[in-house]
Amino acid sequence: MTDALPSAESLxxxxxxxxxKLPDRELVEAIVCLANAEGGELWLGVEDDGRPTGLHVDHQMxxxxxxMVAxxxxxxxxxxxxxxxxxGVCVARIEVPKAQGEVATNNGVYLRRRLKSDGSPECVPMLPHERISRASSFGLIDVSGQPVAGTTLADLDPLERERLRQAVQQYGGDRVLLELDDEALDGALGLTARLQDGTRVPTLTGLLLVGRExxxxxxxxxxxxxxxxxxxxxxxxxxxxxxxxxxxxxxLETNFRPYNPEEEIQVGLFRVPVPMVDMAAFREAVANALIHRDYHRLGAVHVRLEDEALVVSNPGGLMDGVTLxxxxxxxxxxxxxxLADAMKRVGVVERSGxxxxxIFRGMLKFGRPSPDYSRTDSHSVxxxxxTEPADLDFRRLVVEEERRRSAELPIDSLIALAAVRELKRVTAEELASRIQRDAASAKRTLEALTEAGLVEAHGNARGRSYTLSAAVYQRQGDKAAYTRQAGFTDLQNEQLVLNYVRQHGQIKRADVMELCRLGENQTKALLSRLKGDGRLTQHGTRRGSYYTTGPDAP
Structure with missing residues (x-):
């Protein structure tokens, strides 16, 4: 954290x-308030408007x-x-960590920090259901496995039990479940829990899966x-x-299908469906929203079909440690x-978690953009x-490759192919952020696709970039596109840069990257070569540097 005094209060x-002299009680409560949100900084000796006025004499040590806080x-x-x-005055900066769960004052006061409608922060009491909600977001408790007060076995619906057994067959779930009687099934899936007196009562999972409406x-x-x-x-x-x-x-599936038109494409001897929304991605997104929502928060799970997208949202932000x-x-x-384990065993959601x-596969295999989670915040996912039109040539490419392998493409490979299709040329560094791994992993993915004949590498090891291969472009009937994307030779790139300098007087590194469509390392190598040959002269350093005609320029 920086020593600079922030300009205004925030979350x-x-x-x-x-x-x-701020009373110790108020100071501790303000610190607890920060800790039960996202943590942060408390600046003691600063007015609400941000003016530093200094510490009271009793707080200068x-x-x-x-x-005292501990x-x-x-x-x-x-x-x-x-x-x-x-x-000109001395103030205290108190760095407050985010509490792993919840923290209170030793007088039992629970507070949390939040933003008001106008964006300004405030401290409010932390209610019991909010404390449970926060603990569950850290994985400290599992409310879905807890008994629901006031319920009995009569609150479970025999028709929903039958639906569960049919779902196991429909979705290819754990067939061992089909051999169990009701009591054993309840125990296997956590639908009921035993109280101290030995009676069984429904859990939240039991009510949510097989409860009466x-x-x-x-x-x-x-x-x-x-x-x-x-x-x-x-x-x-x-x-x-x-x-x-x-x-x-x-x-939800029954009502969504009439709004999900589908076309077909011919791939070899087979006709392959191309829906507006992949049903596997639809089911996974909707099931995730229903399973992972915060059942202590008011608000519905929304499945909304808009003009340009299907949007699925649920109350409760991402779990602690999970980020975009x-x-x-x-x-x-x-x-x-x-609840999540039960739905996995039934087969409704991905067994591996x-x-x-x-969801990504259901979008990318049709040449559509990746799922967009950018609207997610601490209150909802x-x-x-x-739902833009599919890229049918890209879909054919994926189907043909998966049939050749007799297996689905690994998700990293699918993301890499989609990135090369979208950007025309990518480097391992550019791909790394998309697959959320390091550059070495991204390079291995691209090299594997190179060996499969789907992409081609250009340039040396440090500045290497990748495009779709000539064979792929030829298969799609667009040979000229390959020639464009394969790029110019080193000699042609040198001439482009020198012509640009003659026309405009100077050139920057960013100009070279855009002009020659090169990666950062390739651009550095090209400029270093031209500077070493005396054909360019460098002025300045780092980001502010630019190049003009050198003494040996033709």
């Missing part, structure tokens, strides 16, 4: 005046401040305190989902339901473990699946 920045919080919170000079409505009032079709701002379909989850998935930058590679961290791969 992670709090200012506290110390002119009248900061050595014992961290110990003694007055439960569990003990470790903060870092440092002195900072601002506008009346019991669900009464005992799990947060459970609700909606299917909406919005066409050019007109509402064509808008219905909310509270069905058990397997019935919910059936209902590691969605593809992080270990699965379900909020509702018992890599359901995000299924939102995935947008663009």
């Amino acid at each position: 992670t920045v709090e200012f506290k005046s110390d002119l009248k 900061l050595a014992g401040l961290a110990g 003694a007055r919080t439960s569990p003990s919170l470790t903060v870092r305190v440092s002195s900072v000079e601002a506008a 009346g019991a669900l409505r009464e005992r799990v009032p947060t459970h609700e989902f909606a299917f909406q079709v919005l066409a050019q701002q007109a509402v064509r379909f808008n219905e909310f339901r509270r069905f058990p989850l397997l019935k919910a998935l059936d209902w 930058a590691n969605l593809l590679v992080t270990e699965p961290r379900p909020r509702n473990r018992t 890599r359901g995000v791969d299924t 939102v995935v947008r699946l663009p």
Whole structure:
């Protein structure tokens, strides 16, 4: 963190005046408030408007401040305190870590920081359901495996049990489940739990999977989902339901199919369907929203078909440790473990827990953009699946390659092919961020595609870039495109740069990258070669550098 005083308060920045000596109780409560959100900095000796006014004389010895905070919080919170000079006065910066779970004052006060509608922060009481919700987001408790108060076995629906058994057969789930009687099935899937007196009662998972609708409505009032079709701002379909989850998935699929047109393409002797939305991706996205939502938060799971995308959203943000930058590679961290495990065994969702791969695959194999999670925040997960027309040539390429291999393309390879198709030329460094791995992994993926004859490498080891191969372009009947994307020879690139300098007087590195369509390392090598030959002269260093005609320029 920087020593510079922030300009304003935010979710992670709090200012506290110390002119009248801030009471220890208020200081500890403000620190607890930050810790129960995202952590951050508390600046003691700064007014609400950001003016530093300095520390009270009793607070100018900061050595014992961290110990006081640890003694007055439960569990003990470790903060870092440092002195900072601002506008000629001394203020204290207190760095507050994000609590792994929840923290209270030693008087039992739970507070959390949030943003008001105008964007300004405030501290509010942390209610019991919010504490449970936060603990579940860290994986500390599994509410889906807990008994639901006031329920009995009569709240479970025999018809929904039969639907569950049929789902095992339909989705290819764990067939061992088909051999179990009701009580054994309940135990295997965590649908019920035993109380201390030996009686069995439904868990949240039990109610959500095989509960009667009346019991669900009464005992799990947060459970609700909606299917909406919005066409050019007109509402064509808008219905909310509270069905058990397997019935919910059936209902959503049935109502979505009429809005999901499909065409076919010929690949060899076979006709391959090309739907507007891949049904495997649809099912995985919807099931994930229903399974991983926060059942302590009000709000429905929304499945909304818009003009340009299918959007699926659910209450409850990503689990702690899961970010948009590691969605593809992080270990699965379900909020509702018992429910997630049950749905995996039934076969509704990916057994490996890599359901995000299924959603990405369902988009990329048709030449459509990757799923867009950018609208996700701490309160909800939102995935947008663009419904733009498929790239039929790309779909043929994927189908042919997967038939040759007798297996699906690895997800990294599919992402790499999609990136080369979109960008025309990529480097390992550019691909690394897309597959959410390091450059070495990206290079291995590209080299494997090179060996398969799908892409070609250009340039030396450090500046190597990749394009679709000549064979792929030829198969698609576009030989000229290959010649364009394969790029110019080194000699042609040199002439392009020298002509540009003669015409414009100078050239920057970014100009060379755009002009010759080269990667950063290739550009460095080209400019270094021209400078070494005396044909260009460098002025300045780093980002501000530019090149003019050298003494040996032709």
